[in-house]
Amino acid sequence: MNSPVCLDANVIVRTLVFDTLSEQATALLAQWHREQRVLIAPALLAFEVTATLRRLVYLKEITPDEGETAFTNFLRIKVRLSHRQGIFPLAWHLAKQFNRSRAYDTAYLALAQLHQCDFWTADEKLYNAVRHELAWVKWIGNYPLSTNGQETH
Numbered sequence: 001m002n003s004p005v006c007l008d009a010n011v012i013v014r015t016l017v018f019d020t021l022s023e024q025a026t027a028l029l030a031q032w033h034r035e036q037r038v039l040i041a042p043a044l045l046a047f048e049v050t051a052t053l054r055r056l057v058y059l060k061e062i063t064p065d066e067g068e069t070a071f072t073n074f075l076r077i078k079v080r081l082s083h084r085q086g087i088f089p090l091a092w093h094l095a096k097q098f099n100r101s102r103a104y105d106t107a108y109l110a111l112a113q114l115h116q117c118d119f120w121t122a123d124e125k126l127y128n129a130v131r132h133e134l135a136w137v138k139w140i141g142n143y144p145l146s147t148n149g150q151e152t153h
Helices: 007-016 022-034 044-058 065-078 087-097 105-113 124-130
Strands: 005-007 039-042 080-082 119-121 138-139
Touching: 005 105, 005 124, 007 022, 007 044, 007 065, 039 044, 039 105, 044 065, 044 105, 087 105, 105 119, 124 138
Parallel strands: 005 039, 005 119, 039 080, 119 138
Antiparallel strands: none
């Protein structure tokens, strides 16, 4: 089996609701599916995606029907959610190390580090804060797409 890949809620949301990084996020999910990669994330991913979709409906950035469709599609995405206790102390340490105000962002980093796998994010600020020290952190904006919308290799 191929190694797991850790992804954050921002990547999932980009596959559900159109955004500037939606093509990259969708292409990555398709690639991981073809490669039979196991997608992992801290359990908080489910709450973050749910809250984000609901907020987009509330703010009228998407219609209620679009929100329902996006939420239904989210529930179909297979992500192994982790409750590992080791995430919390490592997330705390990483938040201090990189001077991050929110440890929930670093919970994703912690899980990827514990699994020794790549972590993909749509959060460019987080990526820029850690990329020089954590080469396994990837920003979906750097994922190359060809001119016809398909990923290139």
